[in-house]
Amino acid sequence: MLIAGNWKMNTDVPEGRALANDIATGLSERPDAFADIDVLVCPSFVHLPAVSDALADAPVAVGAQDMHAEDAGAHTGDVSAPMLTSIGCDAVILGHSERREYYNETDADVNRKVKQARTHDLVPIVCVGESLQQRQAGNAASVVTQQVEGALSGVSIADASELVVAYEPIWAIGTGESAAPEQAQEMHAVIRDNLAERYGADVAADIPLLYGGSMKPHNAHGLLSQPDIDGGLIGSASLAADSFLGIADEAVHVRQEEPA
Numbered sequence: 001m002l003i004a005g006n007w008k009m010n011t012d013v014p015e016g017r018a019l020a021n022d023i024a025t026g027l028s029e030r031p032d033a034f035a036d037i038d039v040l041v042c043p044s045f046v047h048l049p050a051v052s053d054a055l056a057d058a059p060v061a062v063g064a065q066d067m068h069a070e071d072a073g074a075h076t077g078d079v080s081a082p083m084l085t086s087i088g089c090d091a092v093i094l095g096h097s098e099r100r101e102y103y104n105e106t107d108a109d110v111n112r113k114v115k116q117a118r119t120h121d122l123v124p125i126v127c128v129g130e131s132l133q134q135r136q137a138g139n140a141a142s143v144v145t146q147q148v149e150g151a152l153s154g155v156s157i158a159d160a161s162e163l164v165v166a167y168e169p170i171w172a173i174g175t176g177e178s179a180a181p182e183q184a185q186e187m188h189a190v191i192r193d194n195l196a197e198r199y200g201a202d203v204a205a206d207i208p209l210l211y212g213g214s215m216k217p218h219n220a221h222g223l224l225s226q227p228d229i230d231g232g233l234i235g236s237a238s239l240a241a242d243s244f245l246g247i248a249d250e251a252v253h254v255r256q257e258e259p260a
């Protein structure tokens with residue numbers, strides 16, 4: 001189970017450092033509970049050194065929210081994979097719907113970034129998800145399948161074994177209206193089946209599929225209990241240690257309830 005926070009463009013650096021410290025403190029108060037749960041935070045680029053430093057002794061990985069597909073060059077304002085690894089980043093969110101919408105990122109862009117992330121040993125968290133209009137038109141499954149296929153075109157089995165896919169219905173992001181657990185499970189099963197066709201059932205079973213879209217402590221249990229939901233990508237609820245760790249606590253409960 002992976003619980004990942006996407007801080008987006010929030011908090012200044014001292015606030016980000018304080019949030020990271022609060023998360024580290026909260027985890028240190030639950031020493032054994034998190035053996036089966038991976039925790040990741042993805043602050044903005046400028047926070048990464050301070051947050052990595054604050055979490056150096058905590059069981060929390062650090063990731064970025066995007067990166068460029070090339071190693072270096074004339075790309076004003078961009079950040080590369082080698083820059084991220086040089087400050088200890090473990091993962092990178094790619095193809096978030098906000099990047100697709102506001103920066104016109106295409107599946108082909110996401111695909112280049114996925115390959116670049118793997119070249120540099122970063123875990124890509126590939127975001128996919130349909131708009132409300134696409135869902136209402138009955139196209140949710142086909143839209144998401146196309147995004148998965150586009151993002152993973154030419155990605156080897158070895159690299160697929162090191163990636164994460166996040167299903168984030170656009171209509172649930174930042175709206176307070178989460179997908180119902182069964183609705184999310186249905187889409188996760190579509191994604192799992194697609195991955196199984198491409199990489200085989202065993203590899204597909206081990207690729208973590210996160211749900212994202214207004215996950216909060218009060219709805220996390222129902223979502224995380226679904227068979228194909230392996231964790232959460234959390235936006236607004238990741239901006240306070242209490243709510244972020246409240247979701248992580250739910251992940252622990254779900255794990256404890258699973259048959260041995």
Ligand code: PEP
Pocket residue numbers: 006168172173174175176212213214215233234235236237
């Ligand atoms: C997100 O954008 O990745 C997200 C899941 O946001 P929120 O939890 O705020 O809906």
